[in-house]
Amino acid sequence: MDAHAIQFKLQNRLSDLKILSRNLQAFGERQGLPPKCVFEINFALEEILTNIISYGYCDEQPHWIKVRIALDGETLTIRVKDDGRYFNLSEVPPPEINCPLEDRRIGGLGIFFIRKFMDRIVYERRQDTNILTLKKQIRRSGPPSGPCQAQRG
Amino acid sequence: MEITERQQNDISIFSLSGRLDSNTSPDFEKRLFDVMGQGSRRMVVDFGSLDYISSAGLRVILKATKDIKRVEGVFVLCAMKDYVREVFEIAGFDTFLPIFTSLEDALQQF
Numbered sequence: 691m692d693a694h695a696i697q698f699k700l701q702n703r704l705s706d707l708k709i710l711s712r713n714l715q716a717f718g719e720r721q722g723l724p725p726k727c728v729f730e731i732n733f734a735l736e737e738i739l740t741n742i743i744s745y746g747y748c749d750e751q752p753h754w755i756k757v758r759i760a761l762d763g764e765t766l767t768i769r770v771k772d773d774g775r776y777f778n779l780s781e782v783p784p785p786e787i788n789c790p791l792e793d794r795r796i797g798g799l800g801i802f803f804i805r806k807f808m809d810r811i812v813y814e815r816r817q818d819t820n821i822l823t824l825k826k827q828i829r830r831s832g833p834p835s836g837p838c839q840a841q842r843g
Numbered sequence: 844m845e846i847t848e849r850q851q852n853d854i855s856i857f858s859l860s861g862r863l864d865s866n867t868s869p870d871f872e873k874r875l876f877d878v879m880g881q882g883s884r885r886m887v888v889d890f891g892s893l894d895y896i897s898s899a900g901l902r903v904i905l906k907a908t909k910d911i912k913r914v915e916g917v918f919v920l921c922a923m924k925d926y927v928r929e930v931f932e933i934a935g936f937d938t939f940l941p942i943f944t945s946l947e948d949a950l951q952q953f
Binding site: 704705707708711725726729730732733736737740788799800803806 | 862864865866895897898899901925926927930933934935939
């Protein structure tokens, strides 16, 4: 296994999201990722996995969802594979976030955040598998106030 | 996640620590709405020790904000870490929900 990569799997139950946060925390510390960056990845991945767990399956059977996160230089690549029903989040329309409080709805906001926190999202359906590949740039240099600056040199 | 709850005059103060996510949000929602059900109309949520919030957490905050406004109460948040605050800003919640830098500042609004 690549020293700059991590791989883990979750079962389709919300309590397994702990596996995500635990693994991501350890990976972030090992790779010197800033807490803000780890937070954004966690937020986006929790959204993706919650969608799969909550809406991806038509049966009551256990299913495995596989996650791989790899850091190559300044590019973080995340891949999520599941055997749930077809779901391409690129097809979901953006939420209305400028309307008054009474009309605000939380639905769709999760995907809005995924787009905000990730630089690139590619969806593929291969046989009966959804494969979602996300990319995020990690800035190692630049001003200290940079959005996602790694702490190591 | 740990939730502590205390009363100061007639203000209910909730302090959260740890992670407010899909697993812990239902518990927080229950605590919040129990207090509201007991008649509390002035509430502060202290995010000082909160490390993480997911959209499930945002959902609870949005619901509470709507319900408290309906009974003409006051609901404010305070002491967020920068990246937690950013989530509220991205979602546009800061346009209708007062967010203060410290608990002290928040309490002065009542």
